[in-house]
Amino acid sequence: MRVKLQDGTFVTCEPRPLGQGGVGRVFRTTDGRSVVKLFHHPTPELEKALPLIVGDYRRIADGTEWSELYRWPDAIVVEPTLGVRLPLVADGFHELSWLIFLKALASRPPSWRSWRSRVVIASAIASAVTRLHGSGLAHSDLSPRNIWVDPLTGRVTLIDIDGLVVPGVVPPQVLGTPEYIAPELLVKQARPSSTTDLHSLAVLIYQLLLYRHPLRGPRVCSPDPAEDDLVALGPDGLFVDHPSDASNRPVSEEWAGFWPTRLLGPQLMEMFSRAFVAGLRSPGARPPAGEWVHALVRLTDRVVACSSKRCPEGFLPLSDGVAPICPWCRTPLKLRKRTPVLHLYQGIGDHRYEPEPHWWIAGTEGRRIYPWHTAKGIAAATSMNARPIAEVEHDNGVWRLRNHELAELRVIRDGREHRVIPAGDSVALHDGLTLLLAAPPRGRAIIVSRFDL
Numbered sequence: 001m002r003v004k005l006q007d008g009t010f011v012t013c014e015p016r017p018l019g020q021g022g023v024g025r026v027f028r029t030t031d032g033r034s035v036v037k038l039f040h041h042p043t044p045e046l047e048k049a050l051p052l053i054v055g056d057y058r059r060i061a062d063g064t065e066w067s068e069l070y071r072w073p074d075a076i077v078v079e080p081t082l083g084v085r086l087p088l089v090a091d092g093f094h095e096l097s098w099l100i101f102l103k104a105l106a107s108r109p110p111s112w113r114s115w116r117s118r119v120v121i122a123s124a125i126a127s128a129v130t131r132l133h134g135s136g137l138a139h140s141d142l143s144p145r146n147i148w149v150d151p152l153t154g155r156v157t158l159i160d161i162d163g164l165v166v167p168g169v170v171p172p173q174v175l176g177t178p179e180y181i182a183p184e185l186l187v188k189q190a191r192p193s194s195t196t197d198l199h200s201l202a203v204l205i206y207q208l209l210l211y212r213h214p215l216r217g218p219r220v221c222s223p224d225p226a227e228d229d230l231v232a233l234g235p236d237g238l239f240v241d242h243p244s245d246a247s248n249r250p251v252s253e254e255w256a257g258f259w260p261t262r263l264l265g266p267q268l269m270e271m272f273s274r275a276f277v278a279g280l281r282s283p284g285a286r287p288p289a290g291e292w293v294h295a296l297v298r299l300t301d302r303v304v305a306c307s308s309k310r311c312p313e314g315f316l317p318l319s320d321g322v323a324p325i326c327p328w329c330r331t332p333l334k335l336r337k338r339t340p341v342l343h344l345y346q347g348i349g350d351h352r353y354e355p356e357p358h359w360w361i362a363g364t365e366g367r368r369i370y371p372w373h374t375a376k377g378i379a380a381a382t383s384m385n386a387r388p389i390a391e392v393e394h395d396n397g398v399w400r401l402r403n404h405e406l407a408e409l410r411v412i413r414d415g416r417e418h419r420v421i422p423a424g425d426s427v428a429l430h431d432g433l434t435l436l437l438a439a440p441p442r443g444r445a446i447i448v449s450r451f452d453l
């Protein structure tokens with residue numbers, strides 16, 4: 001089959017569709033590099049939005065790191081019907097649906113199960129959404145079917161970019177699957193927007209980290225399943241981990257596998273509560289996408305390997321006020337003697353520093369320090385492939401920080417610079433050690449203490 005692009009050129013596609021959805025049919029191009037999506041019923045709004053998405057807004061996906069986060073359409077198809085050409089999703093990527101629930105995950109290779117890559121995936125999804133929202137766009141249909149991930153590396157790509165909500169173009173009223181669409185969309189009191197995206201995003205992050213839907217619990221509101229859904233997922237839904245109403249909390253055998261948000265630390269616990277308590281009725285209360293990135297980057301620094309070789313998830317979070325026991329396999333965590341904790345401090349001018357709220361790094365062996373730790377305003381990478389600039393080592397019973405390529409790693413003593421640790425050298429991480437990672441006023445400092453398990 002031949003399709004005509006807007007610029008007058010032709011592209012040859014395989015005759016049989018790769019897939020068919022509610023919106024259109026997808027064909028692979030014969031060069032094997034792209035797919036073509038032909039819409040069943042193009043609306044005037046879609047005709048108006050597509051040139052903007054394929055045109056100006058395509059800059060959002062410019063650059064290696066960003067281009068991987070989105071499967072951004074690169075051309076408009078005008079014949080036989082309106083459509084778009086899209087890059088093919090790279091090998092190794094799968095629908096996020098496979099990772100969302102433990103049941104689906106059970107049929108996948110064991111290597112797909114790593115709680116650490118779930119945190120990285122959650123953080124990358126939040127970064128991708130932050131970038132869209134920052135340009136005034138909304139995805140409008142964030143769901144596990146529209147997000148593809150590589151479970152081994154934690155890489156993420158958002159698909160269905162052609163459905164973006166673009167400023168100046170009225171979006172259709174309701175889109176998406178009930179589990180992921182915002183309560184106000186479910187009851188048809190709003191149109192898709194960045195605010196409705198924020199509900200979907202919070203649901204996805206919750207599911208990735210805690211393996212269940214935040215509003216699906218034992219509470220039954222109506223004998224009619226459709227009516228029950230509308231209540232459970234709508235503005236009158238009840239968060240399974242509601243701080244003061246436990247009536248939807250999964251407790252019985254049938255609802256096995258309930259993990260409370262406090263396992264993830266006070267910052268994420270408060271954010272989930274804002275998203276699923278106040279945020280169900282007051283969309284403005286939902287945490288913005290950038291705040292999720294912020295919290296998830298901090299969580300990554302507290303993820304440690306489980307002490308059991310048989311742990312299904314392999315990693316667990318360490319959080320203030322939570323006993324260091326693996327939530328997935330119940331094995332108490334064993335850390336090496338005197339494992340350091342690296343507390344981050346932000347410079348606030350005139351060589352004064354204050355603690356970064358909720359930000360400390362578990363200094364386990366091999367822990368990596370990245371550019372975004374060193375100074376304010378550096379965005380975190382969206383995959384596990386980022387290049388570390390320093391690393392924690394354990395050598396002959398001594399904990400050390402190896403400087404790989406930090407230009408200005410300084411030891412501070414009595415408020416003054418004591419010595420510089422050049423790239424390639426290391427410094428022993430003793431209790432109370434203060435390190436300056438970059439120059440003030442944007443640079444951060446680290447103060448070392450010990451784990452007290």
Ligand SMILES: [Zn+2]
Pocket residue numbers: 306307308311312313314315316326327328329330331
């Ligand atoms: Zn475990």
